[in-house]
Amino acid sequence: MEVLLQNEDTIAAVATGMGGAGIGIIRISGDQAVELGNNLFVNPKGKTLKTAKSHELIYGKIIDPETHKDIDEVLISKMKAPHSYTAEDVVEINCHGGIVPMRKILKLVIQAGARLAEPGEFTKRAFLNGRMDLTQAEAVIDIINAKTEKSLEYSVAQLEGRLSQKLEELDGTLIEILSHMEVNIDYPEYDIEEISYNFVNTQILGLLKKINEILAVAETGKIYREGITTAILGEPNVGKSSLLNTLLMEDKAIVTDIPGTTRDTIEEYINIEGIPFKIIDTAGIRETENLVEKIGVEKSKALLNQTNLVIFMRDISKALSEGEKELIELLKNRRTIYIANKTDAVSEQDLEIPAPWIPMSLLEDEGIELLKQKMLEMVFEGTVNQDADYLITNTRHISLLEVTKTSLENAIKTMDSQMPIELVSIDVMEALEALRGITGKAVGMDIIDQIFKNFCIGK
Ligand SMILES: Nc1nc2c(ncn2[C@@H]2O[C@H](COP(=O)(O)OP(=O)(O)OP(=O)(O)O)[C@@H](O)[C@H]2O)c(=O)[nH]1
Numbered sequence: 001m002e003v004l005l006q007n008e009d010t011i012a013a014v015a016t017g018m019g020g021a022g023i024g025i026i027r028i029s030g031d032q033a034v035e036l037g038n039n040l041f042v043n044p045k046g047k048t049l050k051t052a053k054s055h056e057l058i059y060g061k062i063i064d065p066e067t068h069k070d071i072d073e074v075l076i077s078k079m080k081a082p083h084s085y086t087a088e089d090v091v092e093i094n095c096h097g098g099i100v101p102m103r104k105i106l107k108l109v110i111q112a113g114a115r116l117a118e119p120g121e122f123t124k125r126a127f128l129n130g131r132m133d134l135t136q137a138e139a140v141i142d143i144i145n146a147k148t149e150k151s152l153e154y155s156v157a158q159l160e161g162r163l164s165q166k167l168e169e170l171d172g173t174l175i176e177i178l179s180h181m182e183v184n185i186d187y188p189e190y191d192i193e194e195i196s197y198n199f200v201n202t203q204i205l206g207l208l209k210k211i212n213e214i215l216a217v218a219e220t221g222k223i224y225r226e227g228i229t230t231a232i233l234g235e236p237n238v239g240k241s242s243l244l245n246t247l248l249m250e251d252k253a254i255v256t257d258i259p260g261t262t263r264d265t266i267e268e269y270i271n272i273e274g275i276p277f278k279i280i281d282t283a284g285i286r287e288t289e290n291l292v293e294k295i296g297v298e299k300s301k302a303l304l305n306q307t308n309l310v311i312f313m314r315d316i317s318k319a320l321s322e323g324e325k326e327l328i329e330l331l332k333n334r335r336t337i338y339i340a341n342k343t344d345a346v347s348e349q350d351l352e353i354p355a356p357w358i359p360m361s362l363l364e365d366e367g368i369e370l371l372k373q374k375m376l377e378m379v380f381e382g383t384v385n386q387d388a389d390y391l392i393t394n395t396r397h398i399s400l401l402e403v404t405k406t407s408l409e410n411a412i413k414t415m416d417s418q419m420p421i422e423l424v425s426i427d428v429m430e431a432l433e434a435l436r437g438i439t440g441k442a443v444g445m446d447i448i449d450q451i452f453k454n455f456c457i458g459k
């Protein structure tokens, strides 16, 4: 990894949100961090950042070194390498969270010689400096974006290295297999061929079993990370937006008695017992001549291909229309929950709602609990494993682990067809490369750049 350590410049960015909060933090990282911070900081008792202890918070002011004007009252700290987030010297300036003081201080830091950090660059440095592997670095962004507490729990486990540990075990076994095969290739005169074949075979089968176990919880991992995409579909005016609002417990979508109110899709996350659902309210589906509405309807139909779950809603006070019958036919092979809304608008004796329809009255707050239960049931149908202590959640990790698996399966095939052990070792080598792509042990810079570019600035 030594070749990658080329962070000669010092970087800086606002690490907190730019929204005008009580406190804002400007983070500086690199060899020059302490020097830069020191030149901008004055303490009433003459303390300096240079002489301060590592991880100590000191009070003072940031001044403009040219005009000597006070910029802001701050608390400043330095974290000496390697005991910092990036494993480099880090300075953090806690100033007032307004956009003006934060921008002004950042500008002074840049003028003093730092470079504005790219998105994710602090975490990238932590990775390049060996403080964390790629799965841990990626967990940082997942923690920031966590949708429910349970999602957060799994991301924190990943940051702590629980997935890395699992992968490290696999890595170790692969190395063992490879070195075993090396011996065989280097010293073919020893008659260890037979034993080696058995050893390698057993080891690879063992690895495949472990990989399958990890992949078995991949679906669950993706659910916690990305949420279940759930679209509410139905004809205009049946109560779709009302349902979204009820699930969100706020008035997000406009609700009126005019059919065709929702023209564009609205997406919001809700949390049902720790599982994130991305609920999409759609434009009611019907034949229409109105162009804007038509686009909305087309969008609703196209959306079907991107959803994990559909909530189909009808108005029970009206007869099922031809359009609705068509839609129901279209949804036949999808995970669908059927809702018969507006039961309050039908008299008791006319009310006959056969399964699988769930009776609902949003007006009288009925049927919501049953719906939530049904939503969870649909998710848990064999896929979600709530007991796993680590999860593979990231699509990049999953696909690389699948490559690892395929390469190992190829190795078994190569062995079965009595090919020389050199060829088996090529397959195993491929497996190792794919696996290391997950942790970043030996990946190209382009993949690394790809991963960190999705971060926010200041992280
Ligand atoms: N009686 C009764 N009215 C309801 C119920 N749920 C919603 N409504 C009313 O039905 C009308 C339409 O509700 P919306 O939520 O806007 O319906 P929508 O399906 O989003 O409609 P579009 O956006 O036009 O497709 C509003 O006047 C709601 O107040 C219910 O359970 N009972």
Ligand SMILES: [Mg+2]
Binding pocket: 240, 241, 242, 253, 254, 261, 262, 281, 282, 284
């Ligand atoms: Mg609507």
